[in-house]
Amino acid sequence: MAPQRMLVWIMYSALLFALHFQDTTALTKNPHCQNKCGDVIIPYPFGIGEKCYLDERFAVTCNHSTNSANLDFFGSQVFNISDTDVHINVFPVLPLKFNKTSGENSFGYIRVRYGPYFIFPRARNKLVVVACDAYAYIVDSKTKNLTSIPKDISDFTIRVHSINTDKKSWESDDCNAFFIADKEFDGFDKSSNFSNCGKDDIFEYSAPVILEWAVGNTSCKNASKTKGYACRENSDCVDAAGGGAYRCRCKRGYEGNPYIEQGCKGNA
Structure with missing residues (x-):
């Protein structure tokens, strides 16, 4: 050469x-x-x-x-x-213990509160119920609406009921369970058996979920006026959690990390 x-x-x-x-x-x-x-x-x-x-x-x-x-x-x-979410092994497998009279989960409800810094994103997670004669739904703690997992939810309750309280087929089954998992989740270790939960300790498992994250607990409109505003130069503020929190991103034409000094650099 x-x-x-x-x-x-x-x-x-x-x-x-x-x-x-x-x-x-x-x-x-x-x-x-x-x-x-x-x-x-x-x-x-x-x-x-x-x-x-x-x-x-x-x-x-x-x-x-x-x-x-x-x-x-x-x-x-x-x-x-990622720059918007974390994939984390966090949601516990919870047992279903039904009230024999009402057919309702004896817990009454399970309340989940991760926000405003961590939020369940819509279309990225699913509610899973492993049981016979059971159904589950989510109640938004703020609006009280019944729903699937909606956008920007961070405070909600999960309710589980029996479908058929007359037959009560669930009374003798101690392995009924429910949890939230990311939509790509296809099961625990293949040796795990929900029909033998006592032996396999399924209630010691946790399921992976995807959570959106934010750096401040206020809207972008107010964030720049607060102490500790996290967005550095050449970056924009982005509302999260319906305006209850915010993240940062590099301006168009810039790439890098918007949370550190000189982190967003021109890509020209």
Whole structure:
């Protein structure tokens, strides 16, 4: 290879290395912060270690022996973090214990409150019931409307009833269960048996769900006036949770991390 072409190739290779280095370190607020745990990339405002995350809700612990990341706020394993949501193993498998007279779940209801910083997105999760003669539905705690999982829901109750209280076929079945899982979830370990829940301890399982995340508990209209406004230069505020929270994103023509200084860079 001619010397001039060799020089060009070296410069080109150095440029690619620099861009790669810039892309990975720009994920975190502090270049000394760990930005990956196993296969999971940890972008700021999430972070591993003190001064590496925005606040305690976004603290991540990396188990180096298993190469698994855990979101401390939930105490659960994280599979993926994107710029809008987290895929996390968090929702417990809950038993159905029906009241023999009313046919209603003896818990009455299960209330779920994750917001406003973590929200169940519509069309990404599903309500699962494993039972005979049972049905379940969700009640929005704010509107009291009966619903499937709607957009931006963060505070809701799950109610479960028997379909046929006369036959009461559910009375002798202690393995009835319900949980919320992401729509791509296709079951637990194949050796698990919901017909033998005592032996397989199915009620110790958790199901993976997808949660949208936000960095502030106010609307974009008010966010820029508040202390700790998280959106840095060359970024826009985006309403989440129906205006009850917000996220940030780089302006059009910019790419990078909108939560760190000079994180959004022009892509021209």
